[in-house]
Amino acid sequence: MIISVPKETYLGERRVALVPASVPPLVKSGQRVQIESGAGIAAGFTDDAYRQSGAEVIADRPQLFQSADIVLQVRGLGANPHAGAADLDAMREGLVIIAPSDPLGNPAAVRQLAERGVTLFAMELIPRITRAQSMDVLSSMATIAGYKAVLLAADRLPKMFPLMMTAAGTLTPAKVFVVGAGVAGLQAIASARRLGAVVHAYDVRPAVKEQVESLGAKFVEVPLETTGAETAGGYAKQLGEEFYQKQRELMARTVAGSDVCITTAAIPGKPSPRIITAEAVHGMTPGSVIVDLAAERGGNCELTKADHCIVENGVTILGPTNLPSEVPTHASQMLAKNLTNFAKLVTRGSEFHLNLEDEVVRTTLATYRGDIVNPQVRELLGLEPLKTAEGLPPVDHLATK
């Protein structure tokens, strides 16, 4: 079976879906690995390094797609709709794509792949269960984003983070407020603590208080009713506008007293909850910095503009949407591990093997034999639920060639 890795074509994307160190285990398990020439350069991996690891380097991109049984990508069509469309013609029926693909943000792209007969595993759909952790690309990338957000804030802040007792007097530590203590938030807390900041954090899921405190941060207690704010899968639920209105009012004081706010509040498949108002920004000391990691889905701060730097009343507001690409070597290393772990689950020796009894495989499968099989994507596209048991195609094996 041939596993192919094209060069990423999304503007500014520096990551690659496979690193040289991930090639030998695939080759050992009977796969042929092809990589597009130059695909790893921006992440620090040369064509020669891939060759030495046992991959074939291919210059002809359409040929790379046409000959592939499985394609691994950092950004599948849905996450790269403009440039990615150029590859559609080279995708043959039965091709398997394993890639983050923004299926809930861009369901139309899922339809395009279904129409071509491509089998898509959209990696954002991986369930957050213990067994799937080693394949969870969202967690991997959020870890990097949380770390990098702190560095961005530290770079922009006109103060240093740590407490310093110097001959020229004592410098007080920076105060960092992290909103949303999921994967990105917890990493932001840990990174800000490592730099010596005093860190406060808040999350609607009361269960995370202990994790926040174990990292040396203080949990901000606000009198808000958060019972039932968590799904069985460990994500936040969307709460009513009345809740958010109250949260904005209660958070404004903590925001005003912080040098840095890092916001990561997210609800899967929904717009980012609005937590910091323009008024709250005006309450901050000039020089303060907000890094809004939720910028891609509208932002947690009212003034955030995705991929722009806004300065409002002396407060800098950053809304970066692709921080993992700023740390391409480690981001690619983590992605490669996640994607190859998943690839192992859908291969048996050098054969593609689709076991729909496996929850991780079933949940991640977005298209199959020309159909859109993920219930959420179907709903977003206004399609009827599939008629087969559990809305899924029958358990089956699929020959790819």
Ligand code: NAI
């Ligand atoms: P997550 O789901 O693990 O964490 C989000 C947290 O926000 C949850 O703990 C949730 O309970 C909390 N939350 C939801 N509503 C809230 C509210 N009203 N107030 C306080 N907390 C609230 O998500 P993860 O993986 O940590 O990602 C966080 C954000 O970072 C997402 O928006 C994600 O898209 C984004 N991200 C951004 C990147 C970038 O480069 N900008 C890269 C990777 C992730």
